[in-house]
Amino acid sequence: MLEVLIKSAILIGGIMTAAAYFVLLERRMAAWVQDRIGPSRVGIPLTNIRLWGLGQPLADGLKMIFKEEYTPGHVDRRLYVLAPLAILASAIATYAVIPFGSLIPPIELGDYKSAGPIQLTVAPGVDVGMIYVFALSSVAVYGVILGGWASNNKYSFLGGLRSSAQLIAYELPMGLGILGVVLAAGSLNLETIVAAQAAHGWFALVQPLGFVVFVVAAFAEAARLPFDLPEAEQELIGGYHTEYSGMKLLLFLVAEFLHMITASFLIVILFLGGWHFPVITGDPDAETIGWLTAIARLAVLHTKIFFVIVFFMWVRWSWPRFRFDQLMNLAWKIMLPLGLVNFLAVAILEEVRHVHGPDESSLAWSLAIIAVAWAVFALAWLVVSVANPLVTDNRPRRDLSPGEIDSQI
Amino acid sequence: MKSDDPHIKWIKEPELGLAGKMYLPLVAQGLTTTWKHLAKSLRGETVTVSYPDQEPAIGNPLIYRGVHRLNKDEQGRVKCVACFLCATACPAHCIDIIAAESPWPDREKYPEGFAIDELRCIYCGMCEEACPVDAIELTSLYNLTGRSREEMIFDKEKLLSVYEATKHTEPMQSPALGGTAT
Numbered sequence: 001m002l003e004v005l006i007k008s009a010i011l012i013g014g015i016m017t018a019a020a021y022f023v024l025l026e027r028r029m030a031a032w033v034q035d036r037i038g039p040s041r042v043g044i045p046l047t048n049i050r051l052w053g054l055g056q057p058l059a060d061g062l063k064m065i066f067k068e069e070y071t072p073g074h075v076d077r078r079l080y081v082l083a084p085l086a087i088l089a090s091a092i093a094t095y096a097v098i099p100f101g102s103l104i105p106p107i108e109l110g111d112y113k114s115a116g117p118i119q120l121t122v123a124p125g126v127d128v129g130m131i132y133v134f135a136l137s138s139v140a141v142y143g144v145i146l147g148g149w150a151s152n153n154k155y156s157f158l159g160g161l162r163s164s165a166q167l168i169a170y171e172l173p174m175g176l177g178i179l180g181v182v183l184a185a186g187s188l189n190l191e192t193i194v195a196a197q198a199a200h201g202w203f204a205l206v207q208p209l210g211f212v213v214f215v216v217a218a219f220a221e222a223a224r225l226p227f228d229l230p231e232a233e234q235e236l237i238g239g240y241h242t243e244y245s246g247m248k249l250l251l252f253l254v255a256e257f258l259h260m261i262t263a264s265f266l267i268v269i270l271f272l273g274g275w276h277f278p279v280i281t282g283d284p285d286a287e288t289i290g291w292l293t294a295i296a297r298l299a300v301l302h303t304k305i306f307f308v309i310v311f312f313m314w315v316r317w318s319w320p321r322f323r324f325d326q327l328m329n330l331a332w333k334i335m336l337p338l339g340l341v342n343f344l345a346v347a348i349l350e351e352v353r354h355v356h357g358p359d360e361s362s363l364a365w366s367l368a369i370i371a372v373a374w375a376v377f378a379l380a381w382l383v384v385s386v387a388n389p390l391v392t393d394n395r396p397r398r399d400l401s402p403g404e405i406d407s408q409i
Numbered sequence: 410m411k412s413d414d415p416h417i418k419w420i421k422e423p424e425l426g427l428a429g430k431m432y433l434p435l436v437a438q439g440l441t442t443t444w445k446h447l448a449k450s451l452r453g454e455t456v457t458v459s460y461p462d463q464e465p466a467i468g469n470p471l472i473y474r475g476v477h478r479l480n481k482d483e484q485g486r487v488k489c490v491a492c493f494l495c496a497t498a499c500p501a502h503c504i505d506i507i508a509a510e511s512p513w514p515d516r517e518k519y520p521e522g523f524a525i526d527e528l529r530c531i532y533c534g535m536c537e538e539a540c541p542v543d544a545i546e547l548t549s550l551y552n553l554t555g556r557s558r559e560e561m562i563f564d565k566e567k568l569l570s571v572y573e574a575t576k577h578t579e580p581m582q583s584p585a586l587g588g589t590a591t
Contacts, residue, residue, distance in 0.1 A: 032450035033443045037457040314447070318439035385430040 003114060008122045011095055019257040020057035026313050028053070033317040061250070069246030072152070079150035084244065084251035087143025091258035094136045096122045097129040098265050099191050102275045102297040103289045117289060120298070121191065130178055130188040133266065134171075137221060140259065141167045144230060144240050147252070151243035159239025162324060163223065163230030169331040170220035170227075176339025177214030180207050180346040181270045194274030198284030202273040206370055208377040209342040211271045213335050218263040220331070223256060225316040229324060231256075264308040268301065272308070275301040326390055333389035338380055345376045470549035470579050474532045477525050477563070478571035480544050480581055487569060488544035491518040495536035495545050503529035504536060523565040527553060548575045 024039065031038025042059045043051035071080065101120030106113070119125070126132060141164050148160015181203050182188055185196035197203055204211040220227040230239045241252040268274060275281060275297035282293035322330065349369050428434050458465045467473050480488045491508035507522035536545050548571060555561040563571075 029447070031457075032447045032455075035446055035450055035454075035456045037450075037455050037459070314440065314443060318443040319436070381431060385427065385432070388425075388430055 002112065003118065004122060007120070008096075011100060011122055012092060014100070015092075015095060015258060015261060016254070018261060019254055020061065021054075022257055022261070022309060023060065023253075024053065024056050025310075026316075027056075029310070029313045030317060033314075064250040065247060067246040069248065072243050074152045075243065076150040076152070079146050080243075081248070083143050083147035083150055084241075084248045084255070085143075086146060087140050087255040088251045088258075090136045090139035090143065091255040091262065094133050094258075094262050097126045097132050097190060098262070099124075099194065099269065099274070100265075101301060102194075102281075102294065104294045105289060105291055117287070119191065124191065125189065127187070127189050129190045130182060130193075133190075133262075134175065134178070137259075137262070138167075138171060140255070143252075143255065147244070148240035151240070153243050156240050156242045159230060159242070163240060166220060166223070166227065166229055166327060166331075169328060170217045170335070173213050173331060173335035173339045174217035174221060176336070176343055177210045177217060178270065179339075180210040180342050183343070183346050184350055190269055194269055194276060195284055197273045198276040198281075201366065201370070202271065202276070204271040204273075206373055207271075207342060207346055208374055209338055209380055210346065212377070213339045213342060214271065215267060216330075216335060218267055219312070219315070220327075222259040222263040222312070224260060224312055226319040226321050227327060228321060229327060260309065260312055261305075264305045264312065267308050268304045272304055274304075329390050334384055338384065341376065341380045345373060349373065467549055467551065473549040473551070474534045474547040476527065476548050476550040476553055476571055477530075477536070477568055478546055478548050478575060479523060479565065479568040480546060480572055481569065486513065487519065487523075487565070488542050489520045489523060490516050490542055490544070491520040492541060494539040494541060498535045498539035499530075500533060500535065501529045501531050503527075520565060523568060525563050525568065527555075527561045527563055528558060543581060546579075546581065548579055550575065 028038040028040075038053070039056045040053040041050055042053055042055040043049045044055060045058070071077070099119070099121040103117040103119055105118075106116055107118065108114075144167065145160045145164045148156045148158075148163075151157070181193060184200075184203060184206065185193040187193060187196070200206070223230045241249060244252060276284060277296075277300045281297045281300055282289065349372060353365070353369060482488050489506075490511075491506055493506055493508070496502075496504040496506055503526040505522070505524045505526075506520050508518045509521035511517055511519040513519070532547065534547055537547050540546075550571070553561075
């Protein structure tokens with residue numbers, strides 16, 4: 001019990017601080033890409049020490065807390081308050097099953113003695129871990145749509161509808177991306193999935209198609225550019241949270257950042273090997289673990305996550321936003337079929353490996369499997385590109401008579 | 410406009426090649442562009458000027474239109490002859506001159522009072538152009554601050570002190586009228 005409380009305190013404190021500092025990093029990255037410097041002046045309060053702007057998150061938080069919290073008239077007050085709570089609660093609750101490290105050696109603290117190596121997951125050994133994550137990420141849609149509906153504002157409502165359509169559409173390819181991993185690892189438990197990758201190779205190598213589908217869907221689920229239609233600052237003035245201010249707005253923004261961090265955790269854990277890195281992270285099958293290995297695994301996991309988040313931010317300034325019809329076409333006409341192809345390929349390859357393959361640890365056999373997977377990836381990508389379902393020509397047809405054209409318009 | 414209007418020119422979209430259809434060149438292009446800027450900024454080549462710590466580079470200080478000054482001649486007397494040309498030219502009506510009989514033999518009038526409301530001024534430089542004796546000039550001082558409106562009405566002494574402060578960095582402009590600029 002005590003162990004769980006301490007672990008959740010560390011985790012919640014950690015991700016909240018991380019979210020605050022990732023906001024700072026995001027602003028600095030934005031500035032760098034645009035040849036600016038970015039926030040670099042706020043340091044330790046009441047002194048002139050600047051510390052490269054590291055005090056900025058504190059100042060931002062204080063600003064948000066002391067801002068006037070204005071509730072517009074005619075809003076549905078209960079739902080209006082419920083929406084940010086729902087979205088933040090679901091974003092934090094996701095972390096219950098996400099491993100934020102591997103194991104640490106047993107700890108003795110005064111009278112307290114832990115029963116064995118401590119697993120760095122708040123709720124270790126949840127066999128439906130992946131389904132739990134998936135279910136909670138769907139609850140986020142409630143926050144979005146409730147916020148848009150309760151605000152009693154047409155634009156917020158449109159923003160809420162757009163984002164719920166987007167989140168629901170991309171849950172399918174995301175699920176298909178996960179399905180391949182689950183099939184290959186033989187478990188929904190996130191720790192087992194990491195262990196399987198430590199034994200058989202990272203799934204990003206073995207299932208490149210699933211990786212691409214999952215990453216694209218994760219970008220869309222986290223509502224990051226190029227899929228940030230729910231917010232679309234330039235078009236919707238913030239979409240579903242236009243009518244929110246002060247702390248409630250802060251909750252929405254934090255929840256959005258937590259979604260990005262969750263997405264990075266999932267990308268790393270499901271496809272990039274979690275805490276595993278050749279040589280330096282020790283024997284993955286060992287029951288016990290030394291402090292050095294434990295710290296190496298923690299460092300590897302969090303470095304990977306950091307780089308994935310930096311990639312998220314880099315992409316934000318690189319690619320323009322999709323139009324809504326392109327977004328839907330991408331989800332239903334490209335990502336869904338690609339996900340199915342990946343699922344089929346993984347199913348066949350796993351079957352071949354388990355039933356007809358020689359010894360499982362044979363290197364040549366593993367390389368052959370990877371080569372086939374990449375061939376499937378290249379072929380599927382090529383077919384999709386040639387079919388080009390994203391392009392829709394919605395101009396009036398010129399082979400019709402003028403009257404017919406006018407009725408079309 | 411009807412769609413069969415002969416004035417409409419129908420243009421076909423250019424066909425994408427296979428590479429373009431596969432999105433890869435565009436994806437790579439976007440990432441490289443931002444990466445170049447990111448790397449450049451990390452090397453410190455940003456366009457930002459951290460203003461209070463760092464003074465912005467202004468172009469030619471002789472052309473810049475900042476705070477006014479009243480020039481003095483070689484004997485330290487105010488050059489102004491209180492002809493009111495600057496006050497007449499001023500589109501913002503911010504120049505207030507009180508003329509008096511000159512104590513010196515080489516001119517008839519001199520300004521007893523000369524005040525410019527720096528808040529009304531639009532820094533157009535027309536007073537400088539109008540002045541026949543190059544007495545009023547705009548300097549390159551841009552960081553003009555004050556705590557009240559009254560403080561921002563610069564009188565003769567203040568304008569002469571601006572001259573004292575800037576005469577070394579910004580010489581007077583026309584040599585024919587005693588200026589030292591080349």
